[in-house]
Amino acid sequence: MTDLLKTYNPDIVEGKWYDKWAEKGYFAASFKPERDSYSIVMPPPNITGQLHLGHALDNVFPDILIRWKRMMGYNTLWLPGTDHASIATEKKVVDKIREDGQEKEDFGRDGFLEKAWEWKEEYGNRITKQLRKLGSSCDWSRERFTMDEGCSRAVREVFVELYDRGLIYQGDYIVNWCPDCQTTVSDIEVEHEDHVSHIWHLRYPLKDSNEYIVVATTRPETMLGDTAVAVNPSDERYQDLIGKMVVLPLMNREIPIIADNFVDQEFGTGMVKVTPAHDPNDFEMGRRHELELIKVIDENAVMTEVTGKYAGLDRYECRKQVVAELKAEGLLDKIEDYEHSVGQCYRCDTVIEPLVSKQWFVKMKPLAEPAIKAVKDGRIRFVPERFKKVYLNWMENIQDWCISRQLWWGHRIPVWYCQDCGEIIVSKEEVVSKCTACNSENLVQEEDVLDTWFSSGLWPFSTMGWPVDTEELAYYYPTDVLVTGRDIIFFWVARMIFMALEFMDEVPFKDVYIHGLVRDAEGRKMSKSLGNGIDPIEVIDEYGSDALRFTLITGNTPGNDMRFREERLEASRNFANKIWNAARFILMNIEDVDFDGINPDDLKLTLADRWILSRVNKVNSNIEKALNDYNFGELSKILYDFIWSEFCDWYIELVKSRLYQDKDLQAKETAQYIGVTILEKILRLLHPVMPFITEEIWQQLPGTGESIMIAPWPEIEQGVISDEIEDKMALIMDVIKSIRNIRNEMKVNPGKRIKAILNSPEGKFDILQEGYNYIKDLARLKELSIEINIEEKPDKSSTSIVSGVEIILPLEGMVDLDKEIARLEKELEEVGSEIKRAEGKLANEGFVNKAPGHLVQREREKLQEFKEKKVKLQQSLDDLR
Ligand SMILES: [Zn+2]
Ligand SMILES: [Zn+2]
DSSP states (O other): OOSSOSSOOHHHHHHHHHHHHHHHTTTSOOOOTTSOEEEEEOOOOBTTOOOOHHHHHHHHHHHHHHHHHHHTTOEEEEEOEEBOOHHHHHHHHHHHHHHTTOOGGGTHHHHHHHHHHHHHHHHTTHHHHHHHHHTOOOOGGGOEETTSHHHHHHHHHHHHHHHHTTOEEEEEEEEEEETTTTEEEOGGGEEEEEEEEEEEEEEEEBTTSSOEEEEEESOGGGGGGOOEEEEOTTOGGGGGGTTOEEEETTTTEEEEEEEOTTSOTTSTTSEEEEOTTTOHHHHHHHHHHTOOOOOOBOTTSBBOGGGGGGTTOBHHHHHHHHHHHHHHTTOEEEEEEEEEEEEEETTTOOBOEEEEEEEEEEOOHHHHHHHHHHHHTTSSEEESTHHHHHHHHHHHTOOOEEOEESOSSSOBOOEEEETTTOOEEEOSSSOOOSOTTTOOOOEEEOOOEEOHHHHHTTHHHHTTTTTSOOHHHHHHOSEEEEEEEGGGIIIIIHHHHHHHHHHTSSOSEEEEEEEOOEEOTTSOBOOTTTTOOOOHHHHHHHHOHHHHHHHHHTTOOTTOOEEOOHHHHHHHHHHHHHHHHHHHHHHHTSTTOOGGGOOGGGOOOOHHHHHHHHHHHHHHHHHHHHHHTTOHHHHHHHHHIIIIIIIIIIIHHHHHHHHTOSSOHHHHHHHHHHHHHHHHHHHHHHTTTSHHHHHHHHTTSTTOOSOGGGSOOOOOOGGGOOHHHHHHHHHHHHHHHHHHHHHHHTTOOTTOOEEEEEEEOGGGHHHHHHTHHHHHHHTTEEEEEEEESOOOOOSSEEEEEETTEEEEEEOBTTBOHHHHHHHHHHHHHHHHHHHHHHHHHHHOHHHHHHSOHHHHHHHHHHHHHHHHHHHHHHHHHHHHO
16 A cells, blocks of 8 residues: 555645755755856845745745756755845834834934844744745755845945945935935835825016016925926027016015926926925926025924924925915915825835935946846846846936935945044945044944845845855856846846946846736735735645645746636645545555566557657656746646646546556556656656655655655656657547547436447548557447448437547437437527527616626626527437437
């Protein structure tokens, strides 16, 4: 008896194997210079994270690739790690502190960082533990963290080098400021939401005149900081006004009317107020015209001292008062309703306030150029290719990157200011205690930390030991493929590319495989607010990791979102059960067989054996092609169709008669041998996708080795691939399917053996003869005669034609004619009334016009189905009569 339990239990099987693999050290990369390397770095999940389906995709795809390459004999490295996630983690820690009624300032910077590290120790490994449940075969001995010593050293090295090369600078800049998080937020972290609001038309009096001009604005409170009014230089209406002055209401300041191409003539009156300190476009305009910056809103979104009586008011309260006062003075022209998009903080949804402040920047143009070239000339390939355009478009229009963040958790910017002589010291050292200019020890380190993507941008090489010239870098760098979601192409992929080209002088990876999002069954994004998220750990507990992995690749095409359906999980679990049952069947039929004593040359191969050998090798080759193309959806289809249908449903059925007899021992032994051989090969082909169940079964097979994980990938035996044999088998299978269909339609008892005549064209006769026993067995026939071009057919028979072969099933003895006629008549009657009902419903205008479209459509489809059924039933009835 086999050791496989009667029913497959993923819980028992999956629990034991992962630890065994880890103990044996199978995950660990090792240097074997005689072998080619294959490496992938894991997109580091945030330490704030809990495994979600997006992470699962980030990990299942690389695990499939790594397991495959490992079996192929490559020296593989899959390097795992986590990201400190500056702003996200800081927020978690702040929230926790606030729960206890305190603020982060109560702890001071060092005290807060201690809290943050504690938090990291407590929760930081949660996600990597969860990744183990997925089966991820990464080298945990090399696990890294973006704030560990080595990664931090790489960050300082890069900062200082870029600074020395003139690519990092400090400057006044308008940034997106979140008044709640108290930090700058990068452009791509700002989420735009449509708000229903107004457009206010304000009157600004012309200097020395009784006339006024009208400007339109969506933010009247910022008028307190206006330093100009602008029109488009080609706007005919305002040519006379350019160069004149207006008196800014409420503030009584004189400001000029300027001409700038940026002004949209169609917006409002075609005249706009210019507030360089509180709007990014106005900021740029202010630079072009050397306008004064007047900051009227501060970091807390409160009006500043320069606004006089408005000082201390919240920005929205100030808006109300400004509008009321302008109205009182007769300077409010009109208010219109207006819907426009407003930038919000992606963490807390607070409306972003554009503010001018001193920030650190990376100069992007010089870095972008080589990064554009590397993708254009194909050194880096996007899969699917359409993302190349997305990437290039962004890189070609790139703005300087603001890298400073007003947070504590993160890499503190390695810059020190001398309080005595004003020297700015930029250093690779962790601590600087003396001014390099005046030797003073009175130094203050920059308060800000770096944008979290600064360190993850170095991930492919910082994790391999850079800036030290390590063996790993020499051997595993550049990596082979990066697998990630399309939502972080700009945040992360682009940054890794230009950082690597600048510091490694080589691309970080050759291929970038972009996967889509996992959506819910209705196609909606999974989110906390909708409560439609799916916890992969719960799924694994219920269905097993193998089933989850298989589900995630089913139907998945590169770059496209997928819908996650419960039925798919069930289908994947059924797939696992099917394999399990097939394996048990084979194992139970090979007891006492001495496989070592079998000489493959002595085997008596049948057509079915040659067919399955040809198929498994062709499938092997198709699988490799799908893997090389990163076509995981195709991979799942190939595996599913071959294993479920060809191997389990056909081949196993085809060999049963040989296994169940004892007359021809050579035939029996051949069936046993080929059955095991194919099963073993299938397990290896399936292993990268379903690692656990394949190991469990493989261990039970005779003559296998230590672990399927380190077994060699099956080689394609070109010699046994034969289109001729596959065509022959296809014909035989078509004939069997056709007879089964007729039996089904005629409701013939499945156990009943019937008669069949095959009327064959000359060219197919020999093939059908060769398949004689298969057809007889699998179509459950008691008599089968194969003829060539007969003309006389028995009357009262059911016929059909496949590939030129006419299948004739005499009804006599197959069905009770009278009973069958009565049954068909009754069914015909029922279908007739269904057709009437559906037609009536569809003729009812009330239904057609008022019911939801899909219901009407469904009714139409039903009607069509009934009509088709009617034709078939009539045909069957005619045959019987
Ligand atoms: Zn915020
Ligand atoms: Zn100094």
